[in-house]
Amino acid sequence: MRREEMESKGDETLMMMDAAQMNNQKPQEEFFNVNYLRIYYGKTPLSLSLFLIIITFDLLVQTSQLLLNAGNLFPYSDIHKWLSYGHDGKHPGCDEYYFGRREFSFTLENDVYLRYKSFKNASSIEDAIKSTFPYKIDIGAVYSVDPDKRHAYSQTGTNVFTPVERELVFDIDITDYDDVRYCCSGADVCSKCWPLMTVAIKLIHTSLTDDFGFKHILWVFSGRRGVHCWVCDPKARRMTNEQRSAVAEYFRVYKGNENNARKVALMGYSLHPFLARSYVDFLKGFFEGELQATQSIFSSKDKYDKILGMISDEDIQSELREKWENSGRSSLSEEAISLVRWDQLKNTLQSKKHKAPTLRMCVEEIVFTFTYPRIDLEVSKHMNHLLKAPFCVHPKTGRVCVPIDPNNCDEFDPLAVPTLSQLIEEINSGGSRMDVDDDDDSDRCLLGKSIKFFRSSFLEPLLKSCKEK
Amino acid sequence: MEVIRSQKRTASNDVVSNPKIPLYLTAPQMEVRLEEFELFAIDRLRVLKGVSDGLARGKNPKEMDEVVNTLWKENMRHSDASEMVNKDIISHFVLRLVYCRSDELKKWFLSMETALFRHRFRLQNLEAQRAIVGEFGLPYKAVTGAELESLKERLGQVVRSLGQISPSVEAVYYKVPFEEVPDLVAGRRVLIQKGYAFVAGSQLVSLVVTQFRSHISKALILTNRKWTTTIREREKDRLTPIVEALSTTYLGPDYSQSSEYADISLKDIDQVSKSSFPLCMRHLFEKLREDHHLKHGGRMQLGLFLKGVGLKLDDALAFWRAEFSKKVGSERFDKEYAYGIRHNYGKEGKRTDYTPYACQKIISSAPGAGDHHGCPYRHFSEDNLRAALGRMGLSSRGMEDVMDKVRNKHYQLACTLTFEAVYGTSCDAGINHPNQYFEESQKILKSKTPAAPV
Numbered sequence: 060m061r062r063e064e065m066e067s068k069g070d071e072t073l074m075m076m077d078a079a080q081m082n083n084q085k086p087q088e089e090f091f092n093v094n095y096l097r098i099y100y101g102k103t104p105l106s107l108s109l110f111l112i113i114i115t116f117d118l119l120v121q122t123s124q125l126l127l128n129a130g131n132l133f134p135y136s137d138i139h140k141w142l143s144y145g146h147d148g149k150h151p152g153c154d155e156y157y158f159g160r161r162e163f164s165f166t167l168e169n170d171v172y173l174r175y176k177s178f179k180n181a182s183s184i185e186d187a188i189k190s191t192f193p194y195k196i197d198i199g200a201v202y203s204v205d206p207d208k209r210h211a212y213s214q215t216g217t218n219v220f221t222p223v224e225r226e227l228v229f230d231i232d233i234t235d236y237d238d239v240r241y242c243c244s245g246a247d248v249c250s251k252c253w254p255l256m257t258v259a260i261k262l263i264h265t266s267l268t269d270d271f272g273f274k275h276i277l278w279v280f281s282g283r284r285g286v287h288c289w290v291c292d293p294k295a296r297r298m299t300n301e302q303r304s305a306v307a308e309y310f311r312v313y314k315g316n317e318n319n320a321r322k323v324a325l326m327g328y329s330l331h332p333f334l335a336r337s338y339v340d341f342l343k344g345f346f347e348g349e350l351q352a353t354q355s356i357f358s359s360k361d362k363y364d365k366i367l368g369m370i371s372d373e374d375i376q377s378e379l380r381e382k383w384e385n386s387g388r389s390s391l392s393e394e395a396i397s398l399v400r401w402d403q404l405k406n407t408l409q410s411k412k413h414k415a416p417t418l419r420m421c422v423e424e425i426v427f428t429f430t431y432p433r434i435d436l437e438v439s440k441h442m443n444h445l446l447k448a449p450f451c452v453h454p455k456t457g458r459v460c461v462p463i464d465p466n467n468c469d470e471f472d473p474l475a476v477p478t479l480s481q482l483i484e485e486i487n488s489g490g491s492r493m494d495v496d497d498d499d500d501s502d503r504c505l506l507g508k509s510i511k512f513f514r515s516s517f518l519e520p521l522l523k524s525c526k527e528k
Numbered sequence: 529m530e531v532i533r534s535q536k537r538t539a540s541n542d543v544v545s546n547p548k549i550p551l552y553l554t555a556p557q558m559e560v561r562l563e564e565f566e567l568f569a570i571d572r573l574r575v576l577k578g579v580s581d582g583l584a585r586g587k588n589p590k591e592m593d594e595v596v597n598t599l600w601k602e603n604m605r606h607s608d609a610s611e612m613v614n615k616d617i618i619s620h621f622v623l624r625l626v627y628c629r630s631d632e633l634k635k636w637f638l639s640m641e642t643a644l645f646r647h648r649f650r651l652q653n654l655e656a657q658r659a660i661v662g663e664f665g666l667p668y669k670a671v672t673g674a675e676l677e678s679l680k681e682r683l684g685q686v687v688r689s690l691g692q693i694s695p696s697v698e699a700v701y702y703k704v705p706f707e708e709v710p711d712l713v714a715g716r717r718v719l720i721q722k723g724y725a726f727v728a729g730s731q732l733v734s735l736v737v738t739q740f741r742s743h744i745s746k747a748l749i750l751t752n753r754k755w756t757t758t759i760r761e762r763e764k765d766r767l768t769p770i771v772e773a774l775s776t777t778y779l780g781p782d783y784s785q786s787s788e789y790a791d792i793s794l795k796d797i798d799q800v801s802k803s804s805f806p807l808c809m810r811h812l813f814e815k816l817r818e819d820h821h822l823k824h825g826g827r828m829q830l831g832l833f834l835k836g837v838g839l840k841l842d843d844a845l846a847f848w849r850a851e852f853s854k855k856v857g858s859e860r861f862d863k864e865y866a867y868g869i870r871h872n873y874g875k876e877g878k879r880t881d882y883t884p885y886a887c888q889k890i891i892s893s894a895p896g897a898g899d900h901h902g903c904p905y906r907h908f909s910e911d912n913l914r915a916a917l918g919r920m921g922l923s924s925r926g927m928e929d930v931m932d933k934v935r936n937k938h939y940q941l942a943c944t945l946t947f948e949a950v951y952g953t954s955c956d957a958g959i960n961h962p963n964q965y966f967e968e969s970q971k972i973l974k975s976k977t978p979a980a981p982v
Contacts, residue, residue: 170863235896235897235898237897238897269721269722270720270721270722271706271720271722271723272721272722272723272724273723294707294723298707301710302707302710304710304714305706305710305711305713305714306713308713308714308715309713309714309716309720313896313897314894314896315895315896315897315907318895318900318904318907318908318909318912319907319908319909319912321909326689326691327688327689327690327691328688328689328691328692328693329685329688329689330685330689331685331686331689331716332682332685332686332719333716333720334689334716335685433896433897436894436896437824
């Protein structure tokens with residue numbers, strides 16, 4: 060049987076046709092489109108009779124493999140296992156309706172937004188995704204009753220529709236750093252400013268484990284310009300809005316916008332141990348090293364004026380400004396100039412810091428302004444806030460929202476994350492089995508490493524500890 | 529609690545034992561005269577209103593301790609100590625009935641009772657405080673010996689970070705799960721390690737206040753249920769009218785319905801923004817015109833204000849669309865922003881007709897990068913504030929008075945002074961709501977030129 064005959068078999072051969080079309084068309088021209096998305100999420104399984112017809116022809120064993128396994132890259136069962144937290148219905152003390160009380164939201168092709176979706180089990184969520192191919196899938200809270208049926212319950216009395224569990228989540232977006240990064244702005248991100256995210260991950264991860272004692276933490280690339288953090292310990296999931304707000308405020312240092320010049324105000328006579336550790340272990344080194352190299356924050360008048368504006372003493376400002384304006388041409392690189400000026404600033408402040416309480420930790424304030432993580436407080440504060448699911452594909456970049464290893468985040472490169480078109484290309488050229496549920500093959504495909512990491516570093520320890528409860 | 533007609537009170541077996549501050553854990557088994565029912569409640573309400581005023585004026589904790597002390601003495605005193613305690617308990621439970629009946633009332637009552645408790649607690653000596661902690665039955669262990677030694681340095685750092693130059697690490701610290709002291713965690717006022725916060729004896733307030741708050745919050749829900757199912761109907765000729773009257777007296781207008789002084793249309797809006805908007809709204813309005821965009825906080829603060837000022841939904845949609853289309857296009861506006869505006873007017877979602885923010889809420893907001901909401905008197909740097917006040921037309925002397933208030937953190941007084949300087953009259957009531965500023969301003973302007981539009 061040749062391709063033309065296959066084509067008359069109808070809808071199930073769409074996969075083959077898409078592959079054929081794509082061989083003629085360069086996938087790189089488009090990062091993201093609905094057809095690629097369909098392959099990523101996988102088509103609904105072939106009907107049994109058609110399957111039997113096909114496999115009677117030996118020649119077609121390979122193509123049937125392709126039909127069965129092409130695409131289907133999204134790790135449905137891993138996500139389901141994660142969000143079930145061990146409530147698999149197979150052992151006592153289990154709540155088999157737990158997964159069904161979780162809210163999901165789908166954003167469809169024409170910006171159609173569907174909230175309060177819920178699913179009984181893994182196959183019903185898989186079916187739903189495979190029939191609608193949402194552009195975006197968000198995960199919400201676990202509610203007291205099935206979100207789908209929420210209208211059946213009144214808003215008062217004992218049976219209220221209200222969130223009962225939700226991971227503690229954080230969202231860090233690089234556009235919140237636009238006032239301190241000079242290489243990009245807005246939605247762009249590059250290798251010069253991404254390190255800000257790396258520092259943020261390390262700092263917050265350390266605090267979550269050492270200070271708060273959390274153990275099951277998942278960091279995920281948001282697909283374009285930021286990172287998300289999911290804290291999944293049972294006690295994290297049961298935190299109230301007030302407690303979440305407290306943790307978010309604990310992490311908050313940067314307070315301000317264009318209406319005030321000194322956006323980081325460190326009061327008191329020393330830093331709180333959390334801030335001190337963050338400064339010594341992460342921020343100081345980053346500021347004096349990598350940041351100077353990539354952003355050269357002192358090299359032009361506009362840039363250094365911004366920093367001088369953070370010093371709340373006019374005399375010191377003028378002293379330094381004069382020094383720098385008159386420094387003339389120099390054979391030093393931008394980076395070297397920046398370092399020299401930073402040293403001068405530190406020395407001047409060191410000798411003059413007794414002049415006013417606001418100067419006491421001015422050096423640290425500057426470092427914090429440029430490097431300390433800026434989380435989106437609103438995302439963390441409310442249990443009912445929805446957040447994008449890991450392994451989704453970002454519609455604007457086509458990149459998959461892959462997990463990031465917090466212990467190796469220096470190596471993470473947002474511009475090397477597999478895109479949808481690269482994944483499709485891999486299916487076409489490789490011909491290797493893309494069956495995500497088969498461990499042996501996971502190293503051979505682009506997404507394999509990420510899924511393996513998700514399982515071994517996050518999912519398995521999590522499920523193990525759920526069983527122990 | 530049983531309410532009876534004028535009769536001498538029989539010996540009551542109140543639940544009060546030792547603690548100077550009752551915890552209101554259970555309704556007292558005693559008889560109350562009908563007159564006392566209302567009078568006690570009114571006295572306590574005066575205290576709560578005083579607390580609310582103090583907080584709105586930005587008083588610091590020490591000042592609030594004084595405020596509460598004075599208010600309590602003036603309103604809740606009784607020559608007989610046990611009568612005093614009875615009045616305390618009775619008045620609290622009566623007000624629970626009054627304030628359980630809506631979310632907004634509940635929120636206010638909870639905040640004020642918690643604040644009242646907090647400051648009464650702070651006024652007690654250490655021993656009395658420990659007794660109260662014990663009453664709550666909190667099982668926190670004190671940290672001593674080797675463990676305390678190993679933490680000493682970092683505990684000292686915490687104390688220094690809070691402004692005490694010589695780190696006097698206290699003798700007693702309690703090891704408490706961090707979830708139980710959210711406000712200490714939020715303010716980085718404690719050392720946290722492996723999920724535990726190390727709370728100093730002097731910080732015990734936070735622990736108990738959280739417990740107190742949580743208990744009252746749950747109690748209000750139960751009270752509401754009882755009220756709606758049985759009490760309201762049963763008492764419709766006796767207590768219900770008293771209860772219903774008590775709540776409306778003290779909360780002040782909420783500006784959710786526009787009055788005769790607040791009914792603007794789109795064509796007037798630019799002019800009116802310059803003549804009658806308070807600084808916070810004027811800033812938001814100008815930024816909107818300049819950037820053709822506002823972030824969420826700004827949209828809420830300005831949008832609800834405009835609703836209170838009388839802008840109808842259709843006009844509001846037109847107004848926001850006209851601005852936002854210049855930046856994001858009208859299609860995107862309809863898709864992403866129109867819903868929010870309709871939501872504010874109670875046309876979407878759970879259809880709550882949201883009320884414009886009062887000063888207290890605006891002052892306590894937290895504008896971040898790219899935001900323009902909040903209270904300029906609090907959130908602007910001195911230079912920016914001076915520039916903005918200059919644009920409002922303040923003289924240099926007027927400005928100094930205002931800046932003086934700002935330095936002392938009396939943000940609403942600063943705004944009031946601005947009002948007085950701009951319109952040349954005095955405002956005795958003090959500004960505590962942006963819509964109040966607007967209405968007062970319109971009143972003055974209209975009385976000067978009755979015919980012309982202002």
